[in-house]
Amino acid sequence: MPQNPDKIQDHVELFHQPEYKQLFQNKKEFENGHDPAEVERVAEWTKSWDYREKNFAREALTVNPAKGCQPLGAMFAAVGFEGTLPFVQGSQGCVAYFRTHLTRHYKEPFSGVSSSMTEDAAVFGGLQNMIDGLANSYTLYKPKMIAVCTTCMAEVIGDDLQAFITNAKNAGSVPQDFPVPYAHTPSFVGSHITGYDNMMKGILSTLTAGKKKSTSNGKINFISGFDTYVGNLREVKRIASLFGIDYTILSDNSDYLDAPNTGEFDMYPGGTKLEDAADAINAKATVVLQAHSTPKTREYIAKEWKQDVVVSRPWGIKATDEFLVKLSELTGKPIPEELEIERGRAVDAMTDSHAWVHGKRFAIYGDPDLVYSVVGFMLELGAEPVHILVHNSNEVFEKELQALLDSSPFGKEAKIWAGKDLWHLRSLMRLLSG
Numbered sequence: 001m002p003q004n005p006d007k008i009q010d011h012v013e014l015f016h017q018p019e020y021k022q023l024f025q026n027k028k029e030f031e032n033g034h035d036p037a038e039v040e041r042v043a044e045w046t047k048s049w050d051y052r053e054k055n056f057a058r059e060a061l062t063v064n065p066a067k068g069c070q071p072l073g074a075m076f077a078a079v080g081f082e083g084t085l086p087f088v089q090g091s092q093g094c095v096a097y098f099r100t101h102l103t104r105h106y107k108e109p110f111s112g113v114s115s116s117m118t119e120d121a122a123v124f125g126g127l128q129n130m131i132d133g134l135a136n137s138y139t140l141y142k143p144k145m146i147a148v149c150t151t152c153m154a155e156v157i158g159d160d161l162q163a164f165i166t167n168a169k170n171a172g173s174v175p176q177d178f179p180v181p182y183a184h185t186p187s188f189v190g191s192h193i194t195g196y197d198n199m200m201k202g203i204l205s206t207l208t209a210g211k212k213k214s215t216s217n218g219k220i221n222f223i224s225g226f227d228t229y230v231g232n233l234r235e236v237k238r239i240a241s242l243f244g245i246d247y248t249i250l251s252d253n254s255d256y257l258d259a260p261n262t263g264e265f266d267m268y269p270g271g272t273k274l275e276d277a278a279d280a281i282n283a284k285a286t287v288v289l290q291a292h293s294t295p296k297t298r299e300y301i302a303k304e305w306k307q308d309v310v311v312s313r314p315w316g317i318k319a320t321d322e323f324l325v326k327l328s329e330l331t332g333k334p335i336p337e338e339l340e341i342e343r344g345r346a347v348d349a350m351t352d353s354h355a356w357v358h359g360k361r362f363a364i365y366g367d368p369d370l371v372y373s374v375v376g377f378m379l380e381l382g383a384e385p386v387h388i389l390v391h392n393s394n395e396v397f398e399k400e401l402q403a404l405l406d407s408s409p410f411g412k413e414a415k416i417w418a419g420k421d422l423w424h425l426r427s428l429m430r431l432l433s434g
Contacts, residue, residue, distance in 0.1 A: 052427040056420075063423035066365045066391040070185035070195030072098045073226055073293070074149035075112055077199040080251030082271040083144030085137055086112040089126055089159060090151025094187075105228070106257045111267055113137050117153055126154055130164040134180070135173035141267065144274060146174070148182040149199060155186035179274070181206035191392035193293035193367055196226040200251060200297045207274060208281035208305070219283040220247045220330060221307075223297065225290025225369060230254040236289070242336040243327055248276045248283065281305045285330050287312055287323075290369035292397050315373035316380045317347060350381060358382030361413075365389040365425055368397040375411075376404055385414040387428045393418035 014020065027033075034042075045051055075086040075098055088095040095114035102110040113136075115121075115129035130148075137146055148161055161182040169176050183198035200223065220240070224233055233254040240247045255270025280286075285308040286301050288294050302309045310330070314323035320343070324335050361384045364371055371390055378385065388401065398418055405411030417424060 046427075047430040049431065052431060055424060055427045062421050065421045066389065066425075067367075068101070068192035069098075069151075069187035070190050070192065070198065071095075071149050071151055071187065072101065073192035073195030073197075074147070074183050074185045074199035075099075075110075075195075076102070076192070076226060076253065077196045077251050078147035078149075078203065079110070079256045079268075080249075080253035080271055081145060081147075081203060081277060082273050083268045084271065085141055085143035085146050085268075087133065087137055087146045087148045088112060088114045088151060089130060089133075089148060089154040089161065089164075090114055090117055091153060092116050094151040094153075102257075108257055108259060109265075110257075111141070113141070122153055122157055125157060126159050127164050127167060130159075131168045131171050131173050134165075134168045135171075138174045138178070143268065145179040145181070145203075147199060147203060148180060149185040149195065150183075151185075152187045155184065155188075179206055191367075193226045193392060196293050197296045200294065201300050204250065204277065204280065204297065205300065205304070207278045211278045211281050212305070213282045215282070216284050217279055217282045218246060219280075220245050220327070221250055221280045221283045221286040222247060223250045223286065223288045223290075223294060225288065225293040226367065227290065227370075230258045232289075239324075239327070239339065242338055243331060243333050245327065245331055245333070248272065248280050250277060250280055250286075281307075283307060285310060287326070287330075289313055291400075292368035292394065313369060313373045316377035317343065317350070318380065319373065319376060354382065359384065361386050363387035363389070363425065363429060365391075365422065368393060368401075372397070372401055372404065375401065375414075379404070379408040379410050382410055384410045387417060387425065388414055389417040389420050389422075389425050389428075391419060391421055 009017065015024075071088055071090075071094065075088070078084050078086040088098070092114050095112050099110050099112045113133065115126055115133035117126045117129050121129050134146060137143065148165065150159065150161065161184060165180050165182060168174065169178075169180070174180060181199075181202040183195070183202040185195040185198055222236055222240070224236070227233070230253065233249060233252060237247075237249065249272055252270060252272045256268070259266065259269040283305075286298075286305075287310045288298055289312065291298075291311045291313070298309045298311070301307050308330075310326055312319070312323040312326050314320040324339060327333075328335050357378075359382060362378065363386055364374060365388075366374070368390055371388060375385055375388065385405070390397070393416075398416055401416060405414045417428070
C-alpha cells in the first residue's frame with residue numbers, strides 16, 4: 001500500500017483509512033468469517049448472565065491480565081539508582097518488550113540490555129552469555145552499577161546468578177569491586193510488583209554490605225514501591241523538605257522517567273546516589289509507601305539493618321494525616337503550617353465536589369496498594385465501590401481491604417475479585433451497565 005511520508009497517521013487513525021477497511025473486509029471473506037448478524041448475536045450474548053457464568057468458570061486461560069511480568073518491576077526499581085543499567089539474563093525479545101512498554105508509557109528512552117540467550121544457552125546454560133554481556137555492557141555504556149534479573153528461560157534451565165556473576169568478574173568482565181546486584185525474577189510466578197521487591201532487596205543488600213556503623217546518620221529512608229506516577233515522589237521530597245528532614249529516597253526514578261529536555265542525551269538522569277543508598281543501612285527509620293510491593297524488602301531492612309520500618313500510604317485525608325503524624329513522631333518536628341493549610345484546601349475541595357461524587361458507584365482494578373489507597377480516598381468522598389478487581393492479590397491484602405470496606409457505610413456493596421483478569425471485569429461491567 002502506498003504511504004505518504006508527509007502524512008504519517010497515528011495507529012488509531014491509521015486503521016480507519018479506506019485501504020485498511022478494505023483489507024479487513026477481504027480478510028473476513030478469506031477466513032470465511034461469520035455474517036454481521038451472527039457477530040451481533042454473539043456480542044449480545046456476551047453481555048448475558050449465562051456468558052458471565054461461563055467466563056468465570058474458566059481456569060486454564062487468562063485474558064488480558066491486569067499485571068506485568070517480574071522483570072518489568074525489577075527494571076523499574078533498578079533505574080532509580082544512579083548510573084544503573086538493567087541487565088536481563090534472557091532473550092532479546094523479553095527485554096525489548098519491557099523497554100518498549102516503559103518507553104511508550106513514559107515517552108522517555110528506557111535503557112536496558114539482555115544477555116541475548118538463544119537455543120544454545122537454553123541447552124548448555126547462559127554462563128558465557130553473562131560473561132560476554134557484562135563485559136560489553138560495562139565497556140559500551142559505562143554504568144556505575146549493573147542490576148541483573150532473569151526471564152523464564154534462565155529460570156527454567158536453572159541459571160545461578162550469584163555464581164555466574166562471580167565467574168564473570170573472575171573472567172574480567174567487570175572489576176571485582178563493581179556492584180552487580182541481582183534478583184531471580186521468573187515471569188511464571190508473581191507479577192511486576194514481586195520483581196520490584198526482589199530487585200530492591202537485591203540492590204540494597206549489595207550496596208549496604210559491610211557498611212553498618214555504630215551510630216545512626218539520623219536520616220529517614222523512603223521507598224515508594226511500584227508507583228508509576230513520579231509526581232508522588234516529588235511530593236514526598238517536598239513534604240520532607242518542609243519538615244526539614246534529612247532523607248534518602250531509595251530508588252528515585254523521578255528524573256529518569258520524567259527527564260527535562262535540555263537538548264543533550266543523558267543515559268542515566270537522576271537516581272539515588274550509590275553512596276547514599278549504601279548509607280541507608282545507618283538511617284533512623286525507613287518509611288515505605290506501599291506494603292504489597294515490598295514485603296521481602298521490609299523484612300530484610302527490619303532484620304538485617306535493625307531499623308524501624310513503617311508502612312504509610314498517604315492517599316486521601318485520613319491516610320495523609322497518619323503519614324504526617326508518623327513523620328512528626330519519627331523526627332520530633334511539628335507538622336509544618338503550610339501542610340495544615342493545604343489540608344484545609346483539600347477538605348474544602350472535597351466538600352465542593354461532594355454533590356458530584358457522593359453516591360456514585362464505581363468499579364476499579366489495579367495493584368493491591370494502589371487499589372487500597374484509591375478505594376480509601378473514594379470512600380472519604382462518599383463514592384460506592386461495587387467491583388474491585390486485583391489480579392495479583394493475596395490473602396493479607398484481601399483481609400486488609402475488606403476491613404477498609406467494612407469501616408465505611410459506602411463499602412457495604414463492594415465485592416473483591418481476587419486473581420481475576422480484565423475479561424472477567426468486562427462481564428461484570430456489562431451486567432453493571434445493563
